[in-house]
Amino acid sequence: xxxxxxxxxxxxxxxxxxxxxxxxxxxxxxxxxxxxxxxxxxxxxxxxxxxxxxxxxxxxxxxxxxxxxxxxxxxxxxxxxxxxxxxxxxxxxxxxxxxxxxxxxxxxxxxxxxxxxxxxxxxxxxxxxxxxxxxxxxxxxxxxxxxxxxxxxxxxxxxxxxxxxxxxxxxxxxxxxxxxxxxxxxxxxxxxxxxxxxxxxxxxxxxxxxxxxxxxxxxxxxxxxxxxxxxxxxxxxxxxxxxxxxxxxxxxxxxxxxxxxxxxxxxxxxxxxxxxxxxxxxxxxxxxxxxxxxxxxxxxxxxxxxxxxxxxxxxxxxxxxxxxxxxxxxxxxxxxxxxxxxxxxxxxxxxxxxxxxxxxxxxxxxxxxxxxxxxxxxxxxxxxxxxxxxxxxxxxxxxxxxxxxxxxxxxxxxxxxxxxxxxxxxxxxxxxxxxxx
Amino acid sequence: xxxxxxxxxxxxxxxxxxxxxxxxxxxxxxxxxxxxxxxxxxxxxxxxxxxxxxxxxxxxxxxxxxxxxxxxxxxxxxxxxxxxxxxxxxxxxxxxxxxxxxxxxxxxxxxxxxxxxxxxxxxxxxxxxxxxxxxxxxxxxxxxxxxxxxxxxxxxxxxxxxxxxxxxxxxxxxxxxxxxxxxxxxxxxxxxxxxxxxxxxxxxxxxxxxxxxxxxxxxxxxxxxxxxxxxxxxxxxxxxxxxxxxxxxxxxxxxxxxxxxxxxxxxxxxxxxxxxxxxxxxxxxxxxxxxxxxxxxxxxxxxxxxxxxxxxxxxxxxxxxxxxxx
Ligand SMILES: [Zn+2]
Numbered sequence: 127x128x129x130x131x132x133x134x135x136x137x138x139x140x141x142x143x144x145x146x147x148x149x150x151x152x153x154x155x156x157x158x159x160x161x162x163x164x165x166x167x168x169x170x171x172x173x174x175x176x177x178x179x180x181x182x183x184x185x186x187x188x189x190x191x192x193x194x195x196x197x198x199x200x201x202x203x204x205x206x207x208x209x210x211x212x213x214x215x216x217x218x219x220x221x222x223x224x225x226x227x228x229x230x231x232x233x234x235x236x237x238x239x240x241x242x243x244x245x246x247x248x249x250x251x252x253x254x255x256x257x258x259x260x261x262x263x264x265x266x267x268x269x270x271x272x273x274x275x276x277x278x279x280x281x282x283x284x285x286x287x288x289x290x291x292x293x294x295x296x297x298x299x300x301x302x303x304x305x306x307x308x309x310x311x312x313x314x315x316x317x318x319x320x321x322x323x324x325x326x327x328x329x330x331x332x333x334x335x336x337x338x339x340x341x342x343x344x345x346x347x348x349x350x351x352x353x354x355x356x357x358x359x360x361x362x363x364x365x366x367x368x369x370x371x372x373x374x375x376x377x378x379x380x381x382x383x384x385x386x387x388x389x390x391x392x393x394x395x396x397x398x399x400x401x402x403x404x405x406x407x408x409x410x411x412x413x414x415x416x417x418x419x420x421x422x423x424x425x426x427x428x429x430x431x432x433x434x435x436x437x438x439x440x441x442x443x444x445x446x447x448x449x450x451x452x453x454x455x456x457x458x459x460x461x462x463x464x465x466x467x468x469x470x471x472x473x474x475x476x477x478x479x480x481x482x483x484x485x486x487x488x489x490x491x492x493x494x495x496x497x498x499x500x501x502x503x504x505x506x507x508x509x510x511x512x513x514x515x516x517x518x519x520x521x522x523x524x525x526x527x528x529x530x531x532x533x534x535x536x537x538x539x540x541x542x543x544x545x546x547x548x549x550x551x552x553x554x555x556x557x558x559x560x561x562x563x
Numbered sequence: 564x565x566x567x568x569x570x571x572x573x574x575x576x577x578x579x580x581x582x583x584x585x586x587x588x589x590x591x592x593x594x595x596x597x598x599x600x601x602x603x604x605x606x607x608x609x610x611x612x613x614x615x616x617x618x619x620x621x622x623x624x625x626x627x628x629x630x631x632x633x634x635x636x637x638x639x640x641x642x643x644x645x646x647x648x649x650x651x652x653x654x655x656x657x658x659x660x661x662x663x664x665x666x667x668x669x670x671x672x673x674x675x676x677x678x679x680x681x682x683x684x685x686x687x688x689x690x691x692x693x694x695x696x697x698x699x700x701x702x703x704x705x706x707x708x709x710x711x712x713x714x715x716x717x718x719x720x721x722x723x724x725x726x727x728x729x730x731x732x733x734x735x736x737x738x739x740x741x742x743x744x745x746x747x748x749x750x751x752x753x754x755x756x757x758x759x760x761x762x763x764x765x766x767x768x769x770x771x772x773x774x775x776x777x778x779x780x781x782x783x784x785x786x787x788x789x790x791x792x793x794x795x796x797x798x799x800x801x802x803x804x805x806x807x808x809x810x811x812x813x814x815x816x817x818x819x820x821x822x823x824x825x826x827x828x829x830x831x832x833x834x835x836x837x838x839x840x841x842x843x844x845x846x847x848x849x850x851x852x853x854x855x856x857x858x859x860x861x862x863x864x865x866x867x868x869x870x871x872x873x874x875x876x877x878x879x880x881x882x883x884x885x886x887x888x889x
Contacts (some may be wrong), residue, residue: 320760320769323670323692323737393671437649439669441690 128157129539134167134503136493138469144172146499149542153495165537167503173473174492175207175500175540177480178450179270179299179377180353180425183209183240185231186224187216192430192520194231198238200428200450200519202545202552205502205535208239209428209450210484213250214275220245220256222264229266237545241484244268246287246298250276255283258290269485272299274353275400277335279305284339288348297375297483299351300339302360303401307331312441313402314387322390324440327402329357336360340367340374351483352376354427356401358411365420375483377425378412380449380456385409385525395436395443396525399429409460416475417466423480426453430521448524451517455531458506463532488541499542508534518551566677566684567866570695570738574718574745577702580865582715584703587864590627591857600872601630604661609651610687611637611667616832617687617696620856621664624863630871633660648672649679656680662871665689683870691732696866697831698738700858702746704851705787707858708827720747725780727813728791728839729758729803730768735791735831740769751785753777754813757802777813781823789829790815790839806838815840820847827851 127148133141145154145162178201184192192200194211201209211228213219219228225242232240244261248254250273261268271291278284278300291298308331313319315326336352340363343350355361355376364376381399386406389397397403415421429446436443449456457476461467467475473492477500481489488498510516512526538546545552564576572580590596606625608618618634625632635655646654648669655663662683665673670690677684688694706714709722724743730736730752743750752759752773759775760768767773774780795803803809810816815823820843828840828850836842845852 316761317763317768320731321737323690323734326761393674434647437647439648439667439672439675439690441669441671442648 128162130154130157130159130162130164131167131172131501131503132164134170134172135469136172137473138171141168144493144501146501146539146542149499151493151495151497151499151501165503169505169507170503170536171469171506172493173205173469173502173504174477174489175502175538176205176454176476177208177484177486177489178206178426178428178453179210179351179423179480179484180274180379181209181211181428181450182214182430182446183211183228184430185215186227190432191435194228194240195235196520197428197430197450198232198235198240199551200448200517201238202538202540203516203518203535203549204450204452205454205504205538205546206238206450207500207538207540207545208241208481208486208489210241210243210270212274213243213245213272218245218249219243220248220250222260222266225261225266225268226264236543237551238540239486241270241486242266242268243270243272243274243299246271246273246278247283252276252278252280252283255287255290258287258296259294262294262296269296270299270351271296272301272353274299274301277301277303277305279335281338281342285342285346288343288346288350292346292348295485297349297351299353300335301353302332302335302339304331304335311402312398313390314404316387316405318387318390322393324390329359329404332357332401333359333363336363340364340372343374344370344372349373349375354379354382354401354425355412355415355421356382356404356408358408361411361415361420365415368420375422375479376420377423378416378421379427380424380453380460381447381525382412383409383416383424383460384456389525390440393440395438395440396447396523396527398440398443398445399427399447400445413461413464413466416461417471422475423483424453424457424475425480426450430519431523432521436523446523448517448519448521450519452512452524452526452531454504454535455533456526458533459531499539501539502535503537505534505536506532508532510534564869567695567870568674568677568684568686569693570698570742572742572745574747577699577742577746578716578718580699580862580869581703581706583869584699584858584861584865585715587868588858588861591861596627597629598627599629600868601625601628604871605631605633605659606662606664606867606871607655607660608632608634608664608687609655609666610634611665611672612688614666614688617666620859621687621863624860624867627860628864628867630867648675652676652680656682662867685866685870688734690734691737692734693738694734695738695742696859696863697735698742699866700855700862701739701789701829701831702742703862704829704855704858705827707854708851718746719743722748722787723751723783723785724748724787724789725751725753725785726789726791727753727777727815728793729797730754730773730791731758731760732797733791737769739789740771744771751780753780755804755809777819781819784824785826787827787829788815788823792831792833793835793839809838814838815844817841817843820844825849829855831855
């Protein structure tokens with residue numbers, strides 16, 4: 127089976143053809159064009175399959191909100207071909223049995239590669255280290271460890287986790303939130319939280335943990351990854367740590383690139399997320415940091431919730447937003463249309479760099495001949511109001527419903543297999559082998 | 564006005580409500596206190612949080628307007644059995660009630676209910692957000708103190724009010740910081756620094772001036788001082804100071820009372836004598852504390868009337884009510 131994509135703006139560059147054969151990108155001049163399926167890609171941008179280092183798939187334990195199978199549908203709809211599944215499931219992904227279950231569910235679901243993240247501490251309780259080496263050596267090959275949802279706030283535990291990670295060439299992804307400074311916190315701390323009478327989450331609660339962790343990572347000679355950087359203060363801390371030579375990478379969530387705390391005025395819990403939506407100045411600083419490489423990647427923090435979790439008073443509702451389906455659109459709006467980034471930069475921040483951090487092979491030479499055919503075709507000229515029907519996961523807690531976003535992900539290939547065609551999920555045979563390795 | 568969710572309102576609207584409350588105030592002197600204005604209307608007091616004082620005040624206000632008043636408390640109801648806020652609201656709306664008075668521990672809950680149920684909603688205190696009828700009754704009591712029987716039509720221009728206590732967690736402070744400046748008053752917030760809300764870039768807090776030193780504020784001789792109820796058990800030793808520390812810095816002691824001169828004293832109740840203010844202060848002729856309680860019924864009658872009477876009251880309609888009351 128050969129597929130020919132004609133006239134695509136590859137990484138936003140001059141139009142040229144791409145060819146997919148046997149799961150791999152091949153030289154388009156060397157194929158038998160008469161036998162190829164031809165897709166007219168003129169006007170479309172070709173990107174490598176996107177990689178999300180921060181996805182909550184909720185299975186096991188939260189299947190009413192999302193499953194691995196429904197989560198990879200959301201992923202495919204958003205142009206993702208690989209997602210790293212966070213460990214805060216029930217039971218927690220702190221044993222080989224759980225990560226291997228998630229890994230297997232991912233293989234059964236197809237559509238995208240699912241890479242389980244292992245917990246740093248048992249039960250995410252922040253008291254004892256999980257068996258990190260066993261998780262790394264399991265069939266799920268864990269390369270990213272995180273207690274996301276909770277901060278590993280005990281400095282010694284964090285130090286020891288980093289030491290293990292260094293030996294495993296794994297990375298510790300920290301949810302940076304000083305718990306003592308954020309008791310009862312549900313929104314950004316500032317004049318608006320005072321006005322709304324909602325518990326404030328001060329910026330320093332993030333930046334202070336990142337400063338400490340960067341020093342611990344240097345001490346351990348380990349790689350540290352900072353989840354969902356949300357403030358200008360943290361950007362400065364990351365910048366300084368990188369300048370010192372610390373092995374630190376950082377991510378920003380799409381919503382922190384576009385939305386501000388002003389949305390909380392409605393008390394609509396769709397806008398409740400952790401870390402919270404911040405100020406205009408933070409949004410500007412985060413966009414610039416992503417563009418200049420201080421922040422390495424965009425990661426969705428896709429956090430599905432059943433409707434009842436959001437139909438409550440703001441303080442009582444759950445934190446989190448779905449984000450896989452809309453991430454690329456938001457980045458286009460916040461960073462491409464503002465002139466801060468080009469499509470090659472988007473490919474780096476949403477595919478090459480996250481794959482590198484998560485040690486996922488096959489993404490290091492985006493859209494190059496010989497690489498696994500993880501390909502996304504995007505129509506950058508489309509604009510549409512986000513509706514529930516655009517959300518392909520199980521939950522609809524999107525902050526963008528009713529808001530117009532640019533761009534449309536039209537076609538996706540995962541290891542040469544079509545997962546999205548004209549914006550619709552392609553459900554096909556169950557893939558029992560790992561794709562694209 | 565479709566709902567009363569906040570004390571943030573234009574000056575004219577606030578003065579009109581206070582004038583309507585003046586009309587309601589008159590009937591409290593009558594032997595037969597009932598007006599027929601809300602006959603056949605049903606008001607539900609939906610209290611997710613205990614507050615006998617506020618609930619009783621709304622209940623009396625509704626009954627004196629001839630409304631049927633039903634109390635639904637959070638405890639022992641479906642509310643405490645995990646029913647969502649939205650389902651509770653929709654269930655009550657489906658019973659055909661005309662208005663809902665909501666007290667909730669969650670900031671913003673009345674605003675969400677107002678969106679969801681399509682009936683007039685009165686915020687009777689939500690979390691650490693607002694308590695608009697309390698601010699209205701404070702303004703009403705203060706206006707009467709200053710202008711007496713000639714209060715109608717007047718605002719609080721140039722009146723300097725200090726609000727003292729746990730500002731950060733006080734819905735009373737928040738609503739007063741919105742309402743009193745709209746009426747022309749100058750508000751200063753006073754309290755231990757950890758109990759003051761975050762400052763804006765211009766240094767204001769909740770849009771008004773804040774000052775940690777009560778003694779400095781007393782030296783400025785404010786026209787009125789509002790002492791808030793202080794709950795020192797809230798994160799004691801971290802956020803809240805000890806009682807001894809609070810009294811040293813922020814209690815209206817006899818000594819401070821003497822220096823304060825003839826400022827009017829307000830307290831939303833219930834009082835902790837000896838902590839927020841001395842007994843001498845509470846019982847002095849400067850204290851408007853019992854007048855506030857009376858004002859509460861008048862103001863809540865005005866609010867229920869404005870929201871639920873069949874024709875929405877223009878100020879001239881309001882005076883026709885007072886005509887009936889005299
Ligand atoms: Zn997190």
